[in-house]
Amino acid sequence: MTSTSYNALTDTFIPKPIAEPQQADRFSDAAIAELEEIVTHYPERKAACLPALWIAQREYGGSLTPGAIREVADRLGLSYTEVEGVASFYTMYNLKPRGRHHVEVCTCLTCALLGAYDIVHRYEHELGVTMGGTTEDGEFTLSEAECLNYCGGATVIQVGDKYFTGVTPENCLSLIEELRKSQQFTPALLADSIVKIQTPGASTSGGGSFAAQDLI
Amino acid sequence: MAILNLLLEHRDVPGITNIDVWEAHGGYEGLKRAAAMERQAIVDEVKASGLRGRGGAGFPTWIKWNGLPKNYDQPHYVLCNADEGEPGTFKDREMLLKLPHAIVEGIIIAGLATYSKVGYIYIRGEYTEPAWQVRKAIDQAYQRGYLGKNILGTGHDFDLYIHMGAGSYECGEESALMSSLMGERGNPRLKFPHAPLPTVAGVWQAPTLINNVETYCAARWVLANSAEKYASYGTERSKGTKIMSVSGHIARPGNYEVEMGTPLMELLHQAGGVINGRLKAVIPGGSSVQIKTAEDCEKINLDYESCGANGTLLGSGGFMVFNDLTDIVQLMKRTAEFYMHESCGKCTPCREGTRWMFKVMDRIASGAGQQGDIELLLSIASQVDGRSYCGLGDAACWPIVGAIKAFRSEFEYWIEHKCSPVGSRFFPPQVEAVNPILALSAR
Ligand SMILES: Cc1cc2nc3c(=O)[nH]c(=O)nc-3n(C[C@H](O)[C@H](O)[C@H](O)COP(=O)(O)O)c2cc1C
Ligand code: SF4
Ligand code: FES
Numbered sequence: 001m002t003s004t005s006y007n008a009l010t011d012t013f014i015p016k017p018i019a020e021p022q023q024a025d026r027f028s029d030a031a032i033a034e035l036e037e038i039v040t041h042y043p044e045r046k047a048a049c050l051p052a053l054w055i056a057q058r059e060y061g062g063s064l065t066p067g068a069i070r071e072v073a074d075r076l077g078l079s080y081t082e083v084e085g086v087a088s089f090y091t092m093y094n095l096k097p098r099g100r101h102h103v104e105v106c107t108c109l110t111c112a113l114l115g116a117y118d119i120v121h122r123y124e125h126e127l128g129v130t131m132g133g134t135t136e137d138g139e140f141t142l143s144e145a146e147c148l149n150y151c152g153g154a155t156v157i158q159v160g161d162k163y164f165t166g167v168t169p170e171n172c173l174s175l176i177e178e179l180r181k182s183q184q185f186t187p188a189l190l191a192d193s194i195v196k197i198q199t200p201g202a203s204t205s206g207g208g209s210f211a212a213q214d215l216i
Numbered sequence: 217m218a219i220l221n222l223l224l225e226h227r228d229v230p231g232i233t234n235i236d237v238w239e240a241h242g243g244y245e246g247l248k249r250a251a252a253m254e255r256q257a258i259v260d261e262v263k264a265s266g267l268r269g270r271g272g273a274g275f276p277t278w279i280k281w282n283g284l285p286k287n288y289d290q291p292h293y294v295l296c297n298a299d300e301g302e303p304g305t306f307k308d309r310e311m312l313l314k315l316p317h318a319i320v321e322g323i324i325i326a327g328l329a330t331y332s333k334v335g336y337i338y339i340r341g342e343y344t345e346p347a348w349q350v351r352k353a354i355d356q357a358y359q360r361g362y363l364g365k366n367i368l369g370t371g372h373d374f375d376l377y378i379h380m381g382a383g384s385y386e387c388g389e390e391s392a393l394m395s396s397l398m399g400e401r402g403n404p405r406l407k408f409p410h411a412p413l414p415t416v417a418g419v420w421q422a423p424t425l426i427n428n429v430e431t432y433c434a435a436r437w438v439l440a441n442s443a444e445k446y447a448s449y450g451t452e453r454s455k456g457t458k459i460m461s462v463s464g465h466i467a468r469p470g471n472y473e474v475e476m477g478t479p480l481m482e483l484l485h486q487a488g489g490v491i492n493g494r495l496k497a498v499i500p501g502g503s504s505v506q507i508k509t510a511e512d513c514e515k516i517n518l519d520y521e522s523c524g525a526n527g528t529l530l531g532s533g534g535f536m537v538f539n540d541l542t543d544i545v546q547l548m549k550r551t552a553e554f555y556m557h558e559s560c561g562k563c564t565p566c567r568e569g570t571r572w573m574f575k576v577m578d579r580i581a582s583g584a585g586q587q588g589d590i591e592l593l594l595s596i597a598s599q600v601d602g603r604s605y606c607g608l609g610d611a612a613c614w615p616i617v618g619a620i621k622a623f624r625s626e627f628e629y630w631i632e633h634k635c636s637p638v639g640s641r642f643f644p645p646q647v648e649a650v651n652p653i654l655a656l657s658a659r
Contacts (some may be wrong), residue, residue, distance in 0.1 A: 041336075041377040042399075043291070043420055049399030050382055076399075089401040089560075090382035092341045108303045109503055110463045110536060112550055146385065146554055147303035147503075148342055151463035151534070152470050161344040193344045194380045196351075203352040 025071050031055050035075060038198055045076050049086050052076055053093055054194045062187030063094040098187045099134045099141035101179045104158040108147035111155040118169040119155055120144065126176060139180070160186025161193040218482055220449060220475040222457050223433045227314045233349050235356040238317040244362060246440030250325045251368040255286065258329040262435055264443035266455030271297055271388075271428030272502070272532045274454075274520045277435065283415030284330040284423045292332035293419050295426040296323050297393060298339040298346075301385035302502035303554060304534025307459040308429040310471050312339065312346035315433065316353035320376065322432030324362060325439055327374040330425050335376045338393050341383050350378060385558040389606050390426045392560065394419040403562045404606040428532075430459055450476030454519035458530065462487045464537040476519040483518060484537065493539030497622070501531025503551050504611035506618025507544070528618065543636045544623045548616055549577040555612035566609030569600035573616060580627065583634035590620060590627050 039048045052072045060068040073083040087093045107116040134141040148156045153165030196202045231237040250258050263278035300308040323335050339347045357363045365373050386392050387402040396402040418424025438446045447455045454476040463469045467488025495510045506528040516526045523530045552574040561567045597613035629637040
């Protein structure tokens, strides 16, 4: 994304101006109101960078395009690179588009002991993608997660804002079947849920219950 | 000494996440008692309880609470570390999910004691379901006047906000958490003695208190009951209880609250014992601590001193049990992969060292190990441990060095015979995928 040129005189790298993505802002009025509410939680605007990126991830349909990053930077008075640096640090911000269901299989210690890699191989076979890939029809993105910290329910799979626990190599395909039927767009759903959690009063004004269902 | 439910006492009460039910079970009693006390008396109460931090390091909680300036001259902040990321630990998740009011109450008490007006709960991004319970609890507490302006007529204001993380283990480290809260990359900052303690200059350069979820819950229990009662449980230097998250090859995985000093084998027994084989090893405190053989387990009691004396740590309480079909080398390879993935990249020893350790572990565990690889691993570890910027670098080395100490023969077997000493296939080899279809059929 960024390119630099070297200045031998001062021994520094000078960032070349990035071709600013020219795109209309896409935050809705409701999203702007949410952001301004969240900004009041902190002593400075910059601190709302993580929540703002969550809002952007929802408003831009589940991934952070260069346009989304620029809009966040503009709204918080930060530079593009600053926001891009933050967005690229955290694994839950999608810098690349994701499929409609982002299936993250925990393959950390306990889950791996109890068969997570067998599940991964079954999914790779079923979906025809390898780890990190997205199916051609854009339905599924399959990836590996580090410990999701529900090891007592190993193996754990995260799809959007839900945890599925007790998945075994035998029953894992039924999860894919269920998801094929579902019309939701899970990456944006997850971002939406996280934004609402940070908004005071959200629990009384709906928000809904987000019980992780044990589908299987 | 065995199971002792102090903090988890009400976890199975139906509707306990609702403030009415919580109050019917003695909820917000701790806050009411604290509100009627002198600020210093609250800190003294925590001191008398002997409570130590439950986030991993076991640092005496009262010293932190006592360290903040005792006036309103500048803003102070209270942070709750709910960025639980240590593999094997899931106690914070259960508490956030089932006992959100206990946490909220504990944080308000800390706010009172430390002259703070604002608190943040930093919850990891994946924990949406637990975070919803905390959201509800905070909203209900505002309605009852436990949060907001002039709490319980004390003249003290306190606001509590949720800050969601976005997927990074490193953000559980306290200074990285503060960076993340300020809207930056989750890189740690310079620490004491090279920089002031967080209690002097923490988040936004203001005095900051940071504790783990379980620590706040325990502090609430102390205020709601009494310090003497809390201190009457546990051992000489480790007071009270510890919640252990039991997982792995065990009949009944889950969270067990045990009295400090409970023999390790007793917990194993309470959790239903090992399944599909005999006990081979236990990691008592999350992936960052040293693995222990079955014989060593007989000697260990679950408290800070006994674990320390036996060359491991109580850590965050992620208790993982392995049966005799577990391949320790492959387990350690996966551990090394975790730290390689989570290293934030700020300092060279950890960023490079974790990669090299993974490469060597991967080489051994895929049958390409060479003579001298064990020494190579130990040498890399010695160059990372104690030389990295934050605790993650150290934590990446301890499990590997510990495993070499306890199970050296298995490493040697892998290098010599190019195969697993137990013939286990828990971690199938990763096939280099060029064409997905070819790679799949090759398997
Ligand atoms: C790499 C690393 C990760 C950590 N992760 C967590 C964590 O997920 N949760 C936590 O409470 N403490 C974590 N800690 C410990 C914190 O830095 C800090 O010691 C703790 O929050 C202090 O709270 P306590 O005094 O209540 O234990 C971590 C430390 C390190 C070095
Ligand atoms: S030890 Fe690792 S995680 Fe910590 S600052 Fe250095 S690179 Fe980052
Ligand atoms: S190892 Fe999978 S949830 Fe912890």
